[in-house]
Amino acid sequence: MLSYSFLIHALLGAILSGISLAILSPFVTLKKIAYMGEALSHIAFAGIALALLLSLNLTLTTVIFVLAVAGLIGFVSRFFQTEETNVITIFLSIAMALGIVLISLKKDYSFDLASYLFGNVLLVTKTDLWSLGLLAILNTAFIVLLYKELFYLIYNMTMAEVFGIRVKTVYYAFLLLLALNIVISVKIAGIILVTAQLILPASIAFRLVKRLKPAIVISVIVSLFSSLIGFYLSWVFNLPTGAVIVLVEFVLYLLSLILYRKSQKQAQ
């Protein structure tokens, strides 16, 4: 099967995208900003639509669009003193609506909703692979170099500030990195897989270990394993790769819950 270069590209794309998101997964889960991840991936849809309509560079346009909307969300919630979750929901809906309108304006383009939801790893290009590879390195470097600050900001941001830790700058940098990951991954993996890869690996890891560093390692292993198995199963049964990877991760999540219950009972 791997004699086809597009299949190798697809497999590498799924693995690299999975690793990148899985590294961030424990931080996203503990800071309880998984919702932000999902919102950004929906907002990216409008960015993609805008790039398609105006025939602009897809990645660059989407990155700029997502960052601009993320900034707008922050501004609106602070300036008008509105609950941030509500503002995110409003902008998420507007972005989806705008995306659909923009897609409909591009008459010669037949839009495939499934590829937007689940991505299309079979269309991964060499440029995509380079982007994903660089992103995986960037994520790893970010986590390794700023682990201390990230650890305390997800524990309690106010207290971290009281103790003089420069968490605000690190938090904004983290959100920026998260937006970049989502934009680059959503084209290949789709909204559903991006959201799943941000939540499921860490949710599985924290059922198995009680420390952050091992949880990061387990998240990456879970993501790698589910990408490989999901990819293989999707090839054997001719199913959409992104969707099968999500289902494999869900099965692993169920297993982790069973293991957790067993260990709790044994502890009692």
Add this chain to the structure above:
Amino acid sequence: MIEFRNINYRINLKYILENINLTIADNEFVAIIGPNGAGKSTLIKILLNIVSDYEGKVLIDGRTNTDWLKDNRIGYLPQKEDFDRQFPASVLELVLMGSAATKGLFRRFSTDDRKQAEQALDEVGILSLKAQQIGSLSGGEWQRLLLARALLTGSKYLILDEPEAGIDKPGVTNFFDLLAALHKQGKTIITISHDLHMLNKYCTFLVCLNRTLHCHTETDLLTAEHIHNTFGDGVKLIEKDY
């Protein structure tokens, strides 16, 4: 020395703190007392710059608090620290938070940092718990962990917001004994508390606060009138012994 000068703090036109002028000298063991909603925690949060939209000036060692806090830390024990009980941190990892700022960005904790954190845990008597997950601690152990973290800042100021909350009575006595020992070592301690018996035994300076200052005096000079002015007529002083 800590100085609050003409502090006013309002929320929606309602005064939470009004015209607070207070000087706290170094090496005092200060207690701030007052009923619920008196603005005690807010005063502390103003000092720590957690609350910043107030009128007036706060000086620490002659510099504004915002300026002083740029290159100094205050050892702080909050009344309630919001965290997930399942949060994957050990006691030692959370204590190290006290020295994280001095390390700066991009630098990891060294063996020496860990040794200092262990010393702080030893000082408060919970070194044996260093590997435990923070969610598994009892109320007394948790307060000692927070005290160890505050000590690790190396600050001469220790500020505690109702440290006796969630601890049994013998635990409170032990905790205040520990604070007294730190006071003897030269720390300036400011604590908010409702336990007048403990404060009378350990503190050297008392601040009575109920939106405005009702007294700021040496503990020995505290009278029943001060208490009634601060808490209202419905409060009676009852002597109790542990």
